Amino acid sequence: xxxxxxxxxxxxxxxxxxxxxxxxxxxxxxxxxxxxxxxxxxxxxxxxxxxxxxxxxxxxxxxxxxxxxxxxxxxxxxxxxxxxxxxxxxxxxxxxxxxxxxxxxxxxxxxxxxxxxxxxxxxx
Amino acid sequence: xxxxxxxxxxxxxxxxxxxxxxxxxxxxxxxxxxxxxxxxxxxxxxxxxxxxxxxxxxxxxxxxxxxxxxxxxxxxxxxxxxxxxxxxxxxxxxxxxxxxxxxxxxxxxxxxxxxxxxxxxxxxxxxxxxxxxxxxxxxxxxxxxxxxxxxxxxxxxxxxxxxxxxxxxxxxxxxxxxxxxxxxxxxxxxxxxxxxxxxxxxxxxxxxxxxxxxxxxxxxxxxxxxxxxxxxxxxxxxxxxxxxxxxxxxxxxxxxxxxxxxxxxxxxxxxxxxxxxxxxxxxxxxxxxxxxxxxxxxxxxxxxxxxxxxxxxxxxxx
Numbered sequence: 001x002x003x004x005x006x007x008x009x010x011x012x013x014x015x016x017x018x019x020x021x022x023x024x025x026x027x028x029x030x031x032x033x034x035x036x037x038x039x040x041x042x043x044x045x046x047x048x049x050x051x052x053x054x055x056x057x058x059x060x061x062x063x064x065x066x067x068x069x070x071x072x073x074x075x076x077x078x079x080x081x082x083x084x085x086x087x088x089x090x091x092x093x094x095x096x097x098x099x100x101x102x103x104x105x106x107x108x109x110x111x112x113x114x115x116x117x118x119x120x121x122x123x124x
Numbered sequence: 125x126x127x128x129x130x131x132x133x134x135x136x137x138x139x140x141x142x143x144x145x146x147x148x149x150x151x152x153x154x155x156x157x158x159x160x161x162x163x164x165x166x167x168x169x170x171x172x173x174x175x176x177x178x179x180x181x182x183x184x185x186x187x188x189x190x191x192x193x194x195x196x197x198x199x200x201x202x203x204x205x206x207x208x209x210x211x212x213x214x215x216x217x218x219x220x221x222x223x224x225x226x227x228x229x230x231x232x233x234x235x236x237x238x239x240x241x242x243x244x245x246x247x248x249x250x251x252x253x254x255x256x257x258x259x260x261x262x263x264x265x266x267x268x269x270x271x272x273x274x275x276x277x278x279x280x281x282x283x284x285x286x287x288x289x290x291x292x293x294x295x296x297x298x299x300x301x302x303x304x305x306x307x308x309x310x311x312x313x314x315x316x317x318x319x320x321x322x323x324x325x326x327x328x329x330x331x332x333x334x335x336x337x338x339x340x341x342x343x344x345x346x347x348x349x350x351x352x353x354x355x356x357x358x359x360x361x362x363x364x365x366x367x368x369x370x371x372x373x374x375x376x377x378x379x380x381x382x383x384x385x386x387x388x389x390x391x392x393x394x395x396x397x398x399x400x401x402x403x404x405x406x407x408x409x410x411x412x413x414x415x416x417x418x419x420x421x422x423x424x425x426x427x428x429x430x431x432x433x434x435x436x437x438x439x440x441x442x
Contacts, residue, residue, distance in 0.1 A: 020227055024136070057423075058381050062338045065369050086422055093415040094381050095364035 011117035017052030020060030040074035051082035081109035131186030131207020134399035138185035208240025217278035223251030230258035232316035233266035252285035310334035312376035351390035351395025355442035
């Protein structure tokens, strides 16, 4: 699974796309791991931009749960933004809306995490 | 085959409170909005057609007990939770004095799954044959222990019925009075076993108190084979997925999401959510059912999976 990433000031935006299920969840975890390590080292907050994610299965949700647990253990933050309606419904049904802070747009998530990151996003 | 649910609640029996009943009646009156009913039948019709199930009924509060009616003279039942008390009354009424033969299949011996046995009427009737099947070495010990002093006034040895314990081998198909029965080991504290029952070309899987670890593909494939093509799967959907893989990981239960995914992979026809969380009220369980049906719709492939939430008194024909 491609995992686009972009740094806005001190905040990292990661954007998985396509489907996240049993077949590719381990690959996704491997892609995510170095970003979580970096977050642990320097406290970089992470925004998961899910605008390109079309579907997530229980296996994919588990990857998100592991990331949330790791972020909590290392006192860093990971939030979610721009979920497509289907993914947002699945999050709700699985009660993952109680696990993650979720924002309608990436800009909203950045503003909640860091004014500097939101300003960098606005500059483009 | 007919599957009849006598107890569907997880972990401990629960009961509606007087406040619950008051609120249901008050809301039903509001929904009636001034209608007049000429008979109890008309009022029943209104309740059935126009009120949510959670308002006009209840999912019930007995712990696990599920009967399989095969058309034979003998009885078949999974687990002896508190639902075994009304099940026993049903057996006695139906037998009208004739001794019964009851085949019990035990998922495991945790208290909520055996607590109904001391109140199972046929156990006190001479001539009744009760064969308790299971895979645990401690099966007989657990049944005797819960009736030993000071826990219960009637010791197991005083029961009048002819009671036999039958050890089954996991993963092997057994023939029990015309019913093909295959136990399958499951992940639960002290182990539990699911059962696949087959008769007359129909199949029912009873799988409760079973946790599914998502990272274990081998286990997933094993359960897909176990469920494959079943007409009905009775599934432990006690927790939300988020709880099942975080704060309640290793508590030995599963979620509605996993139930749908496994049943879809296994081409199951009908999923019955079971072992309801005791802290959930009727509205919460109905909410879980609606969300589970929506999840099935969102993730549906080429064939639809019917989804129900089991309740005490529900009958499903397969």
